[in-house]
Amino acid sequence: MIIVVDMAMEQRVKKNGQINQTSDAADASGLLGILDRVFNVFEKLGEGFWGKQKRLKELRERLVEERFHLAVLGQFKRGKSTLLNAFLGEPFLPTSVVPLTSIPTLLYGGSKRCVRISFQDGRSSEFSDLSSEQASEILSNYATEERNPANKLGVAKVEVEHPSSSLSRGVVMIDTPGIGSTLLHNTEATLNFLPHCDAALFVVSADPPITEVEVEFLKAVRGKVIRLFFVMNKIDYLTEAEKNSAVGYLRKVVREQAGFNGQEPIFCVSARAALQAKLKGTPALWQESGMAQLQASLLDFLAAEKTRTLQLALARKALDVLADAVMRIRLQCHSLRLPLDDLEKRIQIFDAKVREVERERIIVGDLLTGDRKRVTGFLEKQAEELRQKARNHLQEIVTNALEITEEVKAIERSAHDRLAEEIPVFFEGELRSFSNAVELRIQETLRSYQDRADDLIEIVRRSAAELFDVSYHAPDSSGAFARTYEPYWVTHNWDAFIGSIPEGLKDRFLPAGIRQRQIRNRLSKDIEALVVHNVENIRWATLQNLDQSFRRFASELDERLKDTMEATRGAIESAYLRRQQRAETVEPEIDRLKALEGQLDGAERMLVKFVASINKEAISQ
Ligand SMILES: Nc1nc2c(ncn2[C@@H]2O[C@H](COP(=O)(O)OP(=O)(O)OP(=O)(O)O)[C@@H](O)[C@H]2O)c(=O)[nH]1
Ligand SMILES: [Mg+2]
Known part of the structure; x- marks a missing residue:
């Protein structure tokens, strides 16, 4: 039986909501403090930064959750x-x-x-x-x-x-x-x-x-x-x-x-x-x-x-979120200053680029669906090979057990006992290599998509930067889509139940050869049932992992694209609307945004320092 027991942990994290007090190891090194500071600036920046706030909150939760x-x-x-x-x-x-x-x-x-x-x-x-x-x-x-x-x-x-x-x-x-x-x-x-x-x-x-x-x-x-x-x-x-x-x-x-x-x-x-x-x-x-x-x-x-490794990864991701946010502010300020007709023209060119990226995104989605089917096919092939391996292995165990003793009931019982002993050992060992092989295949497949996904995001950012004369800052961290494969937390009670041994009265009067054959037939049926059931347990759990990895990848890609759009198209749009509807608020808004940008720059410097200190610590050890 397979039980997914990770849910309880997830609920705990949800129940605790924000960061709880048990994270003082992380707190001591200051990352949470910096994230908090950035979170507050995002709050002041308002609606257009809700996506960023959400991402930051996820980073904070992971810091605690891990x-x-x-x-x-x-x-x-x-x-x-x-x-x-x-x-x-x-x-x-x-x-x-x-x-x-x-x-x-x-x-x-x-x-x-x-x-x-x-x-x-x-x-x-x-x-x-x-x-x-x-x-x-x-x-x-x-x-x-x-x-x-x-x-x-x-x-x-x-x-x-x-x-x-x-x-x-x-x-x-x-x-x-x-x-x-x-x-x-x-x-x-x-x-x-x-x-x-x-x-x-x-x-x-x-x-x-x-x-x-x-x-x-x-x-x-x-x-x-x-x-x-x-x-x-x-x-x-x-x-x-x-x-x-x-x-x-x-x-x-x-x-x-x-x-x-x-x-x-x-x-x-x-x-x-x-x-x-x-x-x-x-x-x-x-x-x-x-x-x-x-x-x-x-x-x-x-x-x-x-916490070191985790903190490093999260700090880098936070730097990306910050870079996006700063870019958004700059775009917004620049759009607030451009002459209106010039702004409208640039918006049109940018929109054409965005449509191109969206078309590309659909193609990537289709290719991903195809590759997911191929990896599923690989999993099925692995499962069939495992069934065959398990059959051969367990048949061998039975053959050896049958040779040990001649007495009719005893041989069948000893074969049953050997099977019951062997099943957890065999499947426990095989589970790991099965799931590793599939994990490797998933990672290889998704790696190529990672580059394409990064490219799409880069196109949107770069176009916005070029069109609106904003200095472009490429994200510092690669691997924004890392951690796509998280093995299910499963416990396995390997099924080693074998049907009861028949009374054997009839068997006793049968010639030795037929008797042996009958025992073998019965055991073969038992083995088949055990193999099918136990392999199905492994196959099912691995399939869940596979589905989840692909789904998570696709939704992260969507999310990141949405974030990028928000940081670019959203910024320009909101500046455009203000220009049209509340022209008198433009100058104070630019001042406000500039002040908040200064605060984000400060936080960014702290994050860079934080990353450098962790790296230094790792090298010195
Ligand atoms: N003298 C002595 N006895 C100890 C010590 N630690 C544990 N015991 C005793 O050892 C026995 C077993 O302790 P447990 O803590 O139940 O052992 P366990 O390893 O959890 O046992 P399982 O749950 O069955 O695996 C108890 O009677 C304890 O009181 C110790 O440091 N000194
Ligand atoms: Mg105990």
Whole structure:
């Protein structure tokens, strides 16, 4: 089953409306301040700048929305939930001596304690303004193995808002179910979640030493999470000497068996002591628990790396919006000064150019539709190849399983078991290469359109600049259409259900050859159904991505063209109308526009400085 769980996040952003308080990392570096300043100038400029204001608002929202996912991963019972509770400062997430957390739980910063449960069938329940105990109780009911065994309630995701300052840097901390217990669905839930993690704390415990299961898990995590922090928990069990040898052993294993370079810092903590420190308000104990050091490293990391790339991209986009706005003001001022008949003539020439661009836009739209069909065809071909690959692979598994034992019921059962084990592993691996291949094709296709789209916008701007003697300022940033492909946030419960094994009484009296054939036939039918169903899951999600990418591209192109028209044709038109209808207001209007242009110039200088400082910071690191 595939569930799109990103909606809840979108709603959160919408619900919060403007920038909320959790964005202080971005705030500190000043970008939000500059955007605010520009936003206010646009407000004063009035109706003609509403489009710009909207674009700026989107940039601001993205700055906040692009939250950083920091997951806590590890084998069951290593103390992941306890560690998060230490950060939160209260026993908020349920913990236990038996495998417990069963649903990934996302912790956001907020002013109150709220819990939102999203179900696999699309329903959701929200509980707001809770006490710590009430929130804990709700989490126990929905996100633990004890009260929601094998996720009988069909929970897809749990989101929590908490007022802890640890969550105040736009960071979303995530408690994940422990891997490697006998509860396979918990391992699967966490593996499904890995693609959504930006960085992770990998929690092992001092005792027992790192296990084979953890090493295998580490290998899986390595390729998916850009930054890993190793945390050795429960050091309260150890003496200093034991701790040192445990760290040495862990370092050796992660280097020799999991492919790390062995230089990664390992943070030794006692989550239990840290939680006590927070509850009692004893900073010395917090320091002693090792958490102070871990927290400081996390903060450094978040401050340095998290927002930098995003801020750079957004600052560049904001510079484009500014350049457009300044151009609009200049066009408007110039049009206000031109003799009327001259202005009318120039408007006619410009309109002819605009019509040409509009015709071209329609052609680009048609070509895009054609290419979208071609990429869809590629996707279908990939899906057919995957079906074939899956059939062959699963048939091979069955053949091998049938060779192991001769006993009629046992062989069929063991083949079923092998299939059930193999299906999540196989499809999880294939999902990535399938979706990467399609993503690559989409990107290649859209890249050529990006240039055409830039050209169209450039034609309109340049014509306006030339016709109305305004200095032309080409946009600084390329890639205005970047970020067209945003993979669906999907969780997969791979279908590994196989029809029940027939009683076998009849089979027992059949000759061995026929008996084998019958078993094979039954298994082949099962395999076909499983292949069709699971490939369909992948195909459907990828098709949604594809459709969305093309749709987003087309609508961004329209939007950018509309913006450009507004900045050019709109500016000239509004000047023309004023000249005709309110000639006496022309001079004061020019003064007003010039003053606001000066403010935008100031903001532009700040943005350029901001971009330079980020670039410098990146080079010096
Ligand atoms: N001694 C000691 N015990 C700890 C520490 N941290 C956690 N524990 C205990 O370890 C047990 C498991 O803790 P949890 O936080 O539930 O572990 P988990 O990794 O979230 O477990 P799952 O959700 O099942 O994966 C609990 O009994 C905790 O009290 C620690 O630093 N020291
Ligand atoms: Mg837990």
